Amino acid sequence: MCRDALGVLQTLPSNASKRWPDLTLRELAAKARAEGIPAMSAANVNEYMNKLSTLFNWAVKEEKITRNPAKGLRIADLVARRDKRKPFSTVQLRRIFNAPIYRGCRDDGVGFACAGDAKPRRARFWIPLIALWSGMRQNEICQLHTADVRKVEGILCFVVGRGEAGDKHLKTVASERLVPLHPELIRMGLPQYVDERRRAGDTRLFPELSLDGYGHYSSRFSKWFARFLLSCNAADERTCFHSFRHSFRDALREAKVEREIVLAMGGWTSPLGSGGASVADTYGKGFSTQLLFDAIANVEYPALDLTHLRL
Incomplete structure (x- = not known):
């Protein structure tokens, strides 16, 4: 059978x-x-x-x-x-985060690629940055609720899960996890953005993203991001949004983060179940939030200057 x-x-x-x-x-x-x-x-x-x-x-x-x-x-x-998908190169990352939407654009709609005075901070601004500094998958980020960004053991975290209503999609059981906010996201003002959405009465962190017929919030954003890469001359046939996840894992490796913590924080499991961790190994192992934060705080991209995005 x-x-x-x-x-x-x-x-x-x-x-x-x-x-x-x-x-x-x-x-x-x-x-x-x-x-x-x-x-x-x-x-x-x-x-x-x-x-x-x-x-x-x-x-x-x-x-x-x-x-x-x-x-x-x-x-x-x-x-x-x-020959599979690869991380973004430093050159690509520089082009992405120096594009008009990060330096000043006409708007974050049809004018996202045109230089201008507007500096909107919504989904198209935040989602790539969250991916860079957390390694979260595209749909995991797009479907976040404001309640999913909260303090756990005194540390601000992304709580990646299916939600109380079970209305979120996760790739694997190991995908349920805590990911502390990287200090760089805090310096860039993500907590303030979350508070703005809460004050506006929004349940979802990125309310402008719509649900597709398959229950995902990432479909339209994914298509836009492909156009965005072309617009800033950062497109390559072997890179896509998921390349942020590869870049993040490389950064964890460069920071010499313990392998079990890497797997737990990224929601990774071994493709063949050997030489890697099982679900039991990677989730619920008991890593403290402080330990996870200390690990992610060591992630850096030395050749990438993003100080222009700090508040």
């Missing part, structure tokens, strides 16, 4: 069930083969198999089955690590 599932997954296109919701998975696989539709990446196939394996591990633990039939079922990822 599991090998059969792996075979079907290997031929499925990306977002297949969203693009053709009326077809079964087998029908989707057959359609893809017949029409030559490119299949999803090996990394995505392995991620689905990881989730299936996790379910069977639970079943073994509960003594519902005797062994995990999905154990070890993976496909080779032939895309070289160096």
Whole structure:
């Protein structure tokens, strides 16, 4: 059964069930083969198999089955690590954070790429900065509530979770975590922005972002960010918004932050479950908020000057 599932997954296109919701998975696989539709990446196939394996591990633990039939079922990822998405270069980061929206623009709507006197600080200003200094995923940031930025053990943190109503999307169980605000975000005035939104009666931190048909707040922002990179000459085929996350992890490594803390703070797990941490290792391990803050406070980008963004 599991090998059969792996075979079907290997031929499925990306977002297949969203693009053709009326077809079964087998029908989707057959359609893809017949029409030559490119299949999803090996990394995505392995991620689905990881989730299936996790379910069977639970079943073994509960003594519902005797062994995990999905154990070890993976496909080779032939895309070289160096050819996958990469961190932003220092040159790219300088171009991004010296663009008109960070230096003075006409407005943060259609005039975001035109130099001007306006310095609006809303979603398009804050989301890239939060990603740079926290490593949070794009949708994690876009769906934040004002209540998700609060003090925990006396330290201001992003509380990344599904919310009381379960109305937020997280990639993995390990994604639920605390991320202390980096001192640079505090110097730039993020706490004041959060207070402004609260005084305005906004539940969501970025109320101008709208929900798409799949329950995500990041879709339109993602498309805008791709245009933004082009507008400031920072576009590259191997970088995208997720590159902030890679840059942040590199910065943690440069700061010599303990590996377990890195995994916990980023919500990272090992793609194959070996050589990395499990969910139990990366979440709920008991790191104090102070320890997390001390780690993130060491993150820096020495060749990047952002003093013009401080209040």
